Amino acid sequence: MVTDIETGEGAERMRSAVVVGAGVGGLAAAGALARSGWQVTLLERADRLRAGRAALLIWPNGVRALRALGLGGGLAAIATPASLGGVRRPDGQWLVQPSHDPAAAPVVVHREDLHDTLVAGLGDRVDIRTGVQVRGLRVAGDRPAVDDGRSVWEADLVVAADGVDSLIRRRLEPESVAVSAGCAAWRAVIPWYRAPRLPDDILLGGETLGAGYRFVAASLGERGSSGASSRGGIYWVATAAGAARPEPPATQLALLRRWYADWHAPIGDLLAATEPDDLVQHPVRELRPMPREFGFPVGCGGVVLLGDAAHAMPHHLGQGACLAFEDAATLRSTVHDAVPGDQLRAAVTAYGRLRRPRAVRVARQNRRLGAVLQARGRLALRARDATLGALSPRLLDRAAIAAARWHPPA
Template identity: 40%
Template sequence: MDTSAAGAEAGADAGSDAGSDGGSALVVGAGVGGLATAIGLRRAGWTVTVLERRAAPERYGTAFGIHPTAQSALDRLGLGAALRERAVPYRDARIRRPDGRVLAALPLERIERKAGRPELLVSRPHLIDALPAELDRLGGTDIAYGCPYDPGAPGGADLLVGADGINSAVRAARFGAASAPRELAEAAWIGIAGFETGVYGETWGRGRFFGMTPVEPGRTNWYATVPGATTARELRAAFADWHDPIPRVLADTDPQTWIRYPMRHLHPALPSFTRTAGHGPVALVGDAAHAMTLNLGQGACTALLDAEALARAVAAHGPGGLPAALRAYDGERRRSAQRVALGSRTLHRFMTARRPALRDALVGLLPS
């Protein structure tokens, strides 16, 4: 059964409490996790300040895949309608070899059957715009751009939330340096082709892969990894003999719009996403807590689930019950998010195997 209407109604009910008495929170980071946390806390009646070290919102990027569980979290935050306004369903995607032979289907049909709704794809700029728009509608939140977090500055907020990404200053200051970014050998490339390929899913080769998804009418989201490739020419050469439309996607899109970034993850896993001792209660969400590789496409989803769970726990326990709220949040989210992160790293090693014959044989046993 599709629960989107019920979830949206619950989100609207939560929003009606935005003017009630609550605590105060300082959220560091104005990405998906930070803004979604701010929305959830504001709906619980808290006063929220968001600090963002960048001078303006970062509207770069291509597409977010939003799993049905994350869609439900957005419904509870009152953002389900904004998501569905521009999202497209993700269906009929395959895993292929470089010659185009289909090895298996991605499990999208099973996800839709189980959840009663499909996985959705939405352009990253649309979601990044929808989150502050909702904060503006709710009121009571200041977003300070160009303001990096200073761990030595005087406190004052009841709760500190670190949503400042894989290089989190909050994590470094409050959780130590034991868990830190670890870089993989490959870099990731992402871009948008100005046409619909109609061929979606992922193609796995020797040590590299290429993926394509829908994102908006007339456009296709793509992503790839190649060890050692640092230029557009090298990336195009790495996929020149792969099946259509991969060479065409790379040939027909402007390299100036491509984004290249190192593949990284947080390692080792944190023993807790929260702290209450020392300088007061603090919680980590999103990449600050469990940054992962892109292979499962769950980075934004886990950040949204973190944000909604933290806000829900805080609303249930109130400003005076923050220790219990943070225990509840950590208990709900840490193991689940870390399993996803581990699964993504494991899949990355599998996808980029240097001897793909056994891998392809195993994948070929899956339904196609």
């Protein structure tokens, strides 16, 4: 509760926030603000709150951010340590041996488990409005506001967590545009009861690189097993240079089986056990250029960009959701004691100053990695294999460790 600066009568009112978008970023931010005493309205265009499909790797920075948001317990109940690390060629030969560096080890979570955890974190204090597509943003006047053409929501703080095509970002930073990153990705979770039984000598984890193709897999464990995801299964992500495919999922799956046909075990087994309904295709996009600001003071408060709305980038480092959690943790800490007026305006600016350089750094590492991962042509491939094989400390581990090195602000 803060003193009402509008009436000047010393009456108290809650600070208010409107969060636009109920993806992982919006859910994390809405819950964090509500738990800090803000009155929060969450607007989502879909007709209900829905989990994204498949799974996510949460790197140590994302784990720290979720803990800072008070969600560490929930995460511990759903996370499985991922035995990632190491890069192989399609024939199985190691380009980079796994390092097992605990500083860079991620956990893997089923997205539905993560969604349940984030929704539980909203408690009963968030006013959730689904079926609301925000169409307008007002940045003149005492407080920022958004509208859907029929109703207007005004608040001290507007959090734009509306994803890569963010309407709010397009209004505030029109030159920052979502463009193709030159590849498409497919991911799936093979449910635990259909997951292939793999011989002990077959390592599940790490990644494999071919000419313009990449495959990553991680185990979500047995369903309900202790310390594992409550849903279980095997998660994989395949990336291919080029555009997204227009064919139906069954044809896409047939294509994937053909592209990865000669790749080392267990890639073929995983694709064979996958069914078309398990498959999710993503055109991979990034923001070019990244917005110049993430925080915009307006009236007695402001507007902030969060998650993919601020810094959508390809998934090569698997950091998009982790960065969204960092954003939410940083926002919570910067606005924590800020009273609407100069303090909240300053907090909005501080949020942008803390977050933008961090996102720019990770995007740069991601782009370098993308160039190596997507090398095509014999010469480019040979150069890539030589680079990956010779680099010590390893390029991938270094990039992952650098990205994972973030700590929440005090």
